Amino acid sequence: MNSSIGADNKRAYLELMERMLLIRTSEERLGRLAKNGELPGAVHLYIGQEACAVGACSVLDDRDWITSTHRGHGHFLAKGGELRTMFAEIWGKREGICKGMGGSMHVADFSKGILGANGIVGGGFGIATGAAFGAKLRGDGRVSACFFGDGAANQGTFMESMNISSAWELPLVLFCENNGLSEFTVSRTVTGGQLVDRAKAFMPTEVVDGNDVLAVQAAMIKAVERARRGQGPSYVEAKTYRIRGHLEAEDAMLGGGTYRTKDQIAEWQTPERDPISRFGDYLREAGIADAGEIDGLRSQVSRMVEDAVAYANAGTDADVGLAHSLMFADQEA
Incomplete structure (x- = not known):
């Protein structure tokens, strides 16, 4: 694996592992709840892509902004979002x-720099670019990072954001999680050329193994440092794969149809490719952590997730009247 923070910094490594385990365990729990019909709506799970969010967000501070996607639980938790309140939100609770x-x-x-996930594909481009423009005007050293998938790269706002951020040298990092899938479609069947080539006309680019958390982190360090120096935007493309469907109700929506095989999914679940298994092997082989320490993290995370489930279940249903008071800034909730 690509090491970027030094093998002597054990705490930093274990924090990467803990955050990836938190995302994976949370998403697996939500998947089971969705299957049992215990959630009030659909969920789009992040399983398999944990190294992308964790590696990228490990370089950012609370002051830095991110924009997310419909598959945004991983970004929220990687950036320091609170697990209990995220679960309560998924349950539609006032808490x-x-x-x-x-x-x-x-x-x-906003207190963690999380400008929000977005149900609109490509909806984060303009928001992240605007946040970067604000940071440049204020000169406050903040960086804005936009997470998006390969499907979103076919939206016109992608080119528009690259163009204006390059022309105005905005502190923006465009982070493409290229999992080869656009909802229910294999991306290569609807996308011409290589995505990275679109960005090369505007800014420095780097393509990394998105299932190697340290490789992601190393690429992000360069992009963020460049942005903080006032040298403009960068594009990072992480090659990864989502293990679960576009959403947990996928089988019912496809009506027996399919766009990928079980063998393809299984290939990405092997220890050599799975981001958590790979990083666990690295920690053990490098003598940074033993199996007992990693198992301890798993147990700790499992307790946190069960606590969050209980917290969400005990919450109060959302006040629908808030729809009339949350539309504009400075309104009282």
């Missing part, structure tokens, strides 16, 4: 991070 009015696809926490 949720958005008071239960946003749901799974719209978790946000």
